[in-house]
Amino acid sequence: MSDLPDVVSVGQYLAHRLIEVGGPHVFGLPGDFNLTLLDEMLTVDGVEWVGNTNELNAAYAADAYARTSRGIASLVTTYGVGELSAINGIAGSFAEDVPVLQITGMPTTAARTTGALSHHTLVDGDYDHFFRAYKEVTVAGAILRAADASRDIDRVLRAALDESKPVYLGIPMDIAAAPVSSAPLRHPLRATPSDSVALDDFRTALTEAFASRLGPQDPVTLLAGPRIHRRRAEHLLERIADHPGVRVATQASAKSMLPETHPASLGIYMGQMTPSAATRAAVDEAPLVVLAGTVLSDVLTGFYSQHFDFDAAVELGVSTARVGAVTFHDVRLEDSLAVVDEVVAGLTLSPGPAADTSWPYRAALPAAAPGSPLSQHELWTIVQSWLPTDSIAIADAGTAMYGALELQMPTGTDLLAQPIWSSIGYTLPATLGTSLASSRRSILFIGDGAAQLTATELSTILNRGLTPIIVLINNDGYTIERVIQSPAAVYQGVAAWDWAALPAALAPGVPVLTASVGTASELRDALAAAAGATDRAVLIQAHLDPNDAPPLLAALGAIAGGGREAPRAR
Known part of the structure; x- marks a missing residue:
């Protein structure tokens, strides 16, 4: 920081702080109210813009980036329409204790003061509606003024450091380029120490x-x-x-x-x-x-x-x-x-026997008839034997998460899931965040229903040259809801997509390995090929029976559907 000029813009000040707290990648979408801010932030060496296909996906990607990098991630949206699209993702970060900074480019200070009727507003002259909404899902926030912009940026970021929760900054267009002293940047932000x-x-x-x-x-x-x-x-x-x-x-x-x-x-x-x-x-x-x-x-x-x-x-x-x-x-x-x-x-404890647990997918698969349809049990048993070390496994809420929870993770492999907020579709944009935050390969397990919510972010993943392995569990809709209630209801299904054709539509010219599997042997072959294809992304579509569920998901359905003790422990 010693080579900084004495005066920087508010946008530059914020960019320097984001680099310091571990968030050099900035997710989001441009909009007329944040363009000046983006121009200022991107003058700072080390800041990298990650444009997303929508603001909700940007929030999901930032959440996973923060979980993986252990820093504070950020996204930039425009006022009103953009920040409201992102608020579900920020609420998930709040529920699951993830420090994400929501940055909103706002109309000018003059427009806010006079209550001018503007686009992207509720045309009632009140510019604080959405700031108040974000107070429900953040632990600190501010709408910046030139006089104390650097102080408020530091206060808000320190709250994220202290509480591991999301925070909010509203930056009016005229404030983004306002000059502030760079002197505070010489003093790194620190979390509040214990008493x-x-x-x-x-x-x-x-x-x-x-x-x-x-x-x-x-x-x-x-x-x-x-x-x-x-x-x-x-x-x-x-x-x-x-x-x-x-x-x-x-x-x-x-x-x-x-x-x-x-x-x-x-x-x-x-x-x-x-x-x-x-x-x-x-x-x-x-x-x-x-x-x-x-x-x-x-x-x-x-x-x-x-x-x-x-x-x-x-x-x-x-x-x-x-x-x-x-x-x-x-x-x-x-x-x-x-x-x-x-x-x-300082205690004298008896070592005792080794911890006693069981891993259901470690057992060898029984012989199956050649060509018999792939089952959930076969899927996860094969994944268990294949899952690489030193990777990041990601499992979407639903069938994928409840299957992955009973895997024994190999050395150096983490599991990223969202069991508290459980917003389906979260993990596809999250795979963008993990892939940018870590050199470890991301391996995503996601259902077809969940993937349809956020599939456009595959475009960002592929066009940036990232190489995750995606196992898409195609069971024709929402198996987790079928397990809970009304499995034959019309609302449990989703429209059929040509998943193998999707990568070419979203990223023309980008090489992607695709496969469609319906038997255990086909899955083994596809996963083996995926492990070897380190230079490209992989999309494996696994076809499964809509009513087949991993045991842990079946247990959840028994409890949620009938309120009874689940037959789980063995």
């Missing part, structure tokens, strides 16, 4: 809780949630897991955050939907559970069927820690995890 006194008090309370609640043969049991990932603290979780006598289960939204081959890994915990009976018992019957960065939502708890004692648990949140009935404020999750590691290191 040292509160952290010490938490350490004392945790030590006492372990001493009073754990016997010499009792393991330390952690249930790890997605907020550990958002705070970049997986290394602390693994360090805790390395201690003898520690067992770690993860929520579905945190799957593979601890390597699933780690001896302490119990796999995923979802209450009555937990795949392994041993995992469910290990968590529900533990004398003391440490809830580390968890979100106890319906799907993640098997529809609130967790049996552990929540009130007596140790709970580590993003900015608070709780031991039983006592809450310690201003304690950052990354610091509370470090304290857990420190306290556990």
Whole structure:
């Protein structure tokens, strides 16, 4: 920053901050109210524009980019029509604790002050309608003025750093090029540190809780949630897991955050939907559970069927820690995890047997009649044996996610899913975000119904030369809804698309490997070819019976449809 001029524009100032916080790629669409802002931002070396096919896709791509890069991602839209198209994606980022900056190019300050009737407005003279709407799905926001623009940019970005949530900036056309001092850029933004006194008090309370609640043969049991990932603290979780006598289960939204081959890994915990009976018992019957960065939502708890004692648990949140009935404020999750590691290191625990779990798709497939239709069980068993190391698996809400959750992720391979917000179609634009944020190859599993919502973003992926593998599960519509209710209803189907022809229509001249498979042997061949085609994107269309569902999805349907205990644990 030492070579910066003394004065920069507001747009340049914002661009420098975005590079600093890990978001050099800027997603979005141009519109007349953001053109000056874009022109200013793109004068800064290191900023790269990623034009999307619509604003919702831009928000989804930015969300996945932030999850993968661990920085703050951003998107730029125009006022009203653009920002409202993006708000569903931003709401998902809020629900799942992802720091995304929504930047709205706004009409001029004069137009806002006088209430001029303009296009893209509700023609009532009130220019704050959508700013107020975004307050519901962000933790901080501002409409910039020249006098304090840099201060508000820093305040809003720091809120995203502190809370791992989305934030909002409205930038009027005349403010985008306004001059501001570059002096604050010499001081990097930092998240607010933990309160040292509160952290010490938490350490004392945790030590006492372990001493009073754990016997010499009792393991330390952690249930790890997605907020550990958002705070970049997986290394602390693994360090805790390395201690003898520690067992770690993860929520579905945190799957593979601890390597699933780690001896302490119990796999995923979802209450009555937990795949392994041993995992469910290990968590529900533990004398003391440490809830580390968890979100106890319906799907993640098997529809609130967790049996552990929540009130007596140790709970580590993003900015608070709780031991039983006592809450310690201003304690950052990354610091509370470090304290857990420190306290556990001082315990004398019995190593105990290796964690007992099961992986259903590890078993060999039974012989099938030649040419018999591909089943969900065959699909996921073949994927399990094929899935490469050091990749990013992405699974859309629905059949894809519930199949992927029971895979054992190989070394270095993460699973990205959106089980809380569960907005179908999210993952196709998300694949753009992961592909830009990481050199690891992205492997997307998505249903045909979900893909139809956001398929246009395949154009951006292909035309940028990105090379993900896309496994499109074609089961003629919404199998997840069929499992829940009314499988034969007319609304469960979708129009048939020629998926093999889509890449050529969206990216003429770009080489893409395509395949259509309907049997186990065809799927094996297609995946083998995909692994070898590292220079191009791959689209594999897998045809499956509309009523065939992975076991975990069938369990969800049993609960949601009948309100009964799911026959899951084995």
